[in-house]
Amino acid sequence: MTEPHGGTPASPDERDTLRRLLAAERVGTVGQIAALSREYEGIVEANALVAVDDEHDPEGSSTAFERAHVASLLAQARHHLDELDQALERLEAGAYGRCAVCGEPIPWERLEVRPATTTCVHCAAAARG
DSSP, X not given: OOOOBTTBOOOHHHHHHHHHHHHHHHHHHHHHHHHHHHHHHHHHHXXXXXXXXXXXXXXXXXXXXXXXXXXXXXXXXXXXXXXXXXXXXXXXXXXXTBOTTTOXXXXXXXXXXXXXXXXXXXXXXXXXX
């Protein structure tokens, strides 16, 4: 099954802990998506009430920036939700906790902090660097 610490298979209790971590982060991300969606809709609705000419209205550019910023945050949250769902699938399939790059076990401490991660610290650093 999964090997989140030092190459030994995760116990049923550890798998339950991982499942709870992923589920809790998923709940938080779904809440974030809902809040960002409301914020984005509010921006769009507020702009619909006012004839905004982004080019000539002094507030237009900041409104456009705000709309784009919230849209970007919303896209990131949706992407993270997909990552969490994939992590849950890997956990159920017994493939969770292994680095997708080098195949080594991902340390338990990293999984606790970033439960949707697919890489160990070494490979994540190498990809950035």
